[in-house]
Amino acid sequence: xxxxxxxxxxxxxxxxxxxxxxxxxxxxxxxxxxxxxxxxxxxxxxxxxxxxxxxxxxxxxxxxxxxxxxxxxxxxxxxxxxxxxxxxxxxxxxxxxxxxxxxxxxxxxxxxxxxxxxxxxxxxxxxxxxxxxxxxxxxxxxxxxxxxxxxxxxxxxxxxxxxxxxxxxxxxxxxxxxxxxxxxxxxxxxxxxxxxxxxxxxxxxxxxxxxxxxxxxxxxxxxxxxxxxxxxxxxxxxxxxxxxxxxxxxxxxxxxxxxxxxxxxxxxxxxxxxxxxxxxxxxxxxxxxxxxxxxxxxxxxxxxxxxxxxxxxxxxxxxxx
Numbered sequence: 001x002x003x004x005x006x007x008x009x010x011x012x013x014x015x016x017x018x019x020x021x022x023x024x025x026x027x028x029x030x031x032x033x034x035x036x037x038x039x040x041x042x043x044x045x046x047x048x049x050x051x052x053x054x055x056x057x058x059x060x061x062x063x064x065x066x067x068x069x070x071x072x073x074x075x076x077x078x079x080x081x082x083x084x085x086x087x088x089x090x091x092x093x094x095x096x097x098x099x100x101x102x103x104x105x106x107x108x109x110x111x112x113x114x115x116x117x118x119x120x121x122x123x124x125x126x127x128x129x130x131x132x133x134x135x136x137x138x139x140x141x142x143x144x145x146x147x148x149x150x151x152x153x154x155x156x157x158x159x160x161x162x163x164x165x166x167x168x169x170x171x172x173x174x175x176x177x178x179x180x181x182x183x184x185x186x187x188x189x190x191x192x193x194x195x196x197x198x199x200x201x202x203x204x205x206x207x208x209x210x211x212x213x214x215x216x217x218x219x220x221x222x223x224x225x226x227x228x229x230x231x232x233x234x235x236x237x238x239x240x241x242x243x244x245x246x247x248x249x250x251x252x253x254x255x256x257x258x259x260x261x262x263x264x265x266x267x268x269x270x271x272x273x274x275x276x277x278x279x280x281x282x283x284x285x286x287x288x289x290x291x292x293x294x295x296x297x298x299x300x301x302x303x304x305x306x307x308x309x310x311x312x313x314x315x316x317x318x319x320x321x
Contacts, residue, residue, distance in 0.1 A: 006046045006053045010060070014067035015039055018060065025063075025078050029056055032082055058087075065094050076300060080114055083297055089115060101143065102150040105200030110146045114298040117143060123290035129248070129257040131236075131279065134294025137305045140260040141234050145194040148230040151256065152212070158228040159211065162191045163247070165218040165238045188215050191234060218243060227252035236261035236276040238268055244275025264316070 010018065019026045019039070026037050033056040035048030044060060046053045059082065063073055084090050093115055100109040101121060112118040117139055123130040124147050132140040148160045192215060195204050207213040218239065233239070233247055236259045251257050261276045268274060283289050296309045 006057050017067045018063050101146045113300045116294050116298045120292045123292050127290040128288045130290045132260045132292050135309045137299035138294035142194050144232045144258040149198045151230050157230045160213045161229050161231045162215045163218050164234045191215050225252045228254045230256045233259045237263050237266045237274050239275035241275045
């Protein structure tokens, strides 16, 4: 088939972002569409057959729009963008990058990075209770905490309550050094880390001293009713049926509840049913409750994490067969 070419102009500062370090981004696009892409003085030239050059040009134009929104383009976000099948979803992906959830204490804007993450944020806004279910690295916990900080800063809630079940992933709580709080803290560390990122260490300590932010084990939730609070239950796959019921009945007036978990990483004793696995069957049709399923394509950490998750999924599916 005879080769054709397409040309268009891009600002020099955007070209650097689009091409990436050592042209790693542009090499991916060339491989994806079987084209050659060269740049001279701000002019991009795409060489290939008509269909391939047209598709590659659409991708580059979309990436240029992201650059105009001051977004960086890394290998992970490019892989995700290239995996999106239809143009409508591609346009949605570009526009969700315009919506800032909150800013870190250093001023960095936090945004949804995938379409499912955008749906997750919308569910949190529109529902009283949202379940975010998916593998590690999909932003379930971090985005929930960012939304909690946003609601607190806007005075939509009076406090944030973060909780996790203290279930050992192959280790024993009793072997950890220190008193009860010292033993519990390692289980809550990911929640602390996310809070330090969003509000800073000093603000976290101030909020904690005033009781505005609580980070507690799930067992400490029994008997409480939480009004005007943003409540996050993390690692919910390690709750039992009765613990999940207990937690959900703590919710009071003017509160938001986010439940996150990964049903492929259950650390409960063998034969104990996970409360997260059964809850969707029980609550699916109740108004004001949303379920968002995130997948490996929503992993926004290093690209190798997505490959690891996919490899384990294939191995486990093969083992089941």
